[in-house]
Amino acid sequence: MIVDFAFDETVAKVFPDMIRRSVPGYETIIALTGLLAEQYAQPDSLCYDLGCSLGAATLAMRRQIHQSGCRIIAVDNAEAMTSRCQQHIQEAGEGTAVDVICADIQDVIIENASVVVINFTLQFIEPTARLALLEKIYTGLRPGGALLVSEKIAFSSEAEQQRMDALHIAFKKANGYSDLEISQKRSALENILIPDTLEQHHERLHAAGFSSIDNWFRCINFVSLLAIR
Ligand code: GEK
Numbered sequence: 001m002i003v004d005f006a007f008d009e010t011v012a013k014v015f016p017d018m019i020r021r022s023v024p025g026y027e028t029i030i031a032l033t034g035l036l037a038e039q040y041a042q043p044d045s046l047c048y049d050l051g052c053s054l055g056a057a058t059l060a061m062r063r064q065i066h067q068s069g070c071r072i073i074a075v076d077n078a079e080a081m082t083s084r085c086q087q088h089i090q091e092a093g094e095g096t097a098v099d100v101i102c103a104d105i106q107d108v109i110i111e112n113a114s115v116v117v118i119n120f121t122l123q124f125i126e127p128t129a130r131l132a133l134l135e136k137i138y139t140g141l142r143p144g145g146a147l148l149v150s151e152k153i154a155f156s157s158e159a160e161q162q163r164m165d166a167l168h169i170a171f172k173k174a175n176g177y178s179d180l181e182i183s184q185k186r187s188a189l190e191n192i193l194i195p196d197t198l199e200q201h202h203e204r205l206h207a208a209g210f211s212s213i214d215n216w217f218r219c220i221n222f223v224s225l226l227a228i229r
C-alpha cells in the first residue's frame with residue numbers, strides 16, 4: 001500500500017541519511033548556505049530558514065554568520081522535525097541565537113531579513129501559492145538581502161527529463177536504495193512534491209521583484225538559486 005509521503009516521526013528519524021542519499025549535492029549546498037549567509041547577513045537583522053527540517057541549514061548559518069545582532073528564525077510545520085531541530089541547536093552550544101517555530105511558512109511574518117533560505121521546500125507548497133510566498137519574502141528582505149532557493153527541478157524537454165531521471169535513479173541505487181524503494185518513494189511523493197522548471201523559477205522570482213538571479217549550483221535535477229533584492 002503506497003500512502004502519500006508525510007514528514008512524521010518515522011521520516012524525521014532517518015531524515016539526514018535519507019536526504020543525503022537522495023539529493024545529489026546536498027552536503028555542498030548546506031555548507032555553501034553557511035558561506036552565502038555570512039556574505040549577505042547584515043548587522044541587527046533576521047535570517048530565516050524556511051522548511052528547516054532538522055536544522056542543517058540553520059546550523060551551517062549559525063557556524064558562519066559573524067555579524068552582530070543577527071537572529072535566525074527556523075520554521076517547519078512538522079512537529080517531529082522542529083522538536084529534533086531544537087534539540088540539535090541546543091547540542092550545538094554557543095552561537096547565533098535561533099528561534100525554532102512550528103508553523104506553516106505561508107503564515108509566518110518575514111521582516112527585517114537579510115538572508116532567507118528555502119531549501120527543498122518551495123516544491124511542497126501548492127503551485128498557485130508559490131508566487132505569493134516569494135512576494136512576501138521579497139517585501140520582508142532588506143535592500144541587498146539574499147534569498148537562497150534550492151529545489152528539485154523538472155525539464156520542459158521530455159528527452160532531458162528522461163536522461164536526468166535515469167541519472168538520479170542511478171545515484172540513489174549507488175547509495176543503496178533498491179528499485180522497489182525508489183519506485184515506492186516516487187509514488188508517495190507524486191502528489192505532494194511538484195517540481196518547477198528552472199525557467200519557471202526564474203520567471204517567478206522576477207515577478208516577485210528580484211532582479212539579480214544566479215544559478216549558483218546544479219547537479220542532475222537539483223538546483224540552488226541566489227536571488228538578491
Ligand atoms: C534541509 N531545508 O535539510 N510550512 C512549513 N514547513 C513545510 C511546509 C509548510 N507549508 N511544507 C513542507 N514543509 C531542509 C530540507 S525537507 C526536503 C527540507 C525534503 C517542511 C517539511 O515538514 C519538511 O521538513 C521540509 O519542509 C522539506 O536543508 O524532504 O525533500
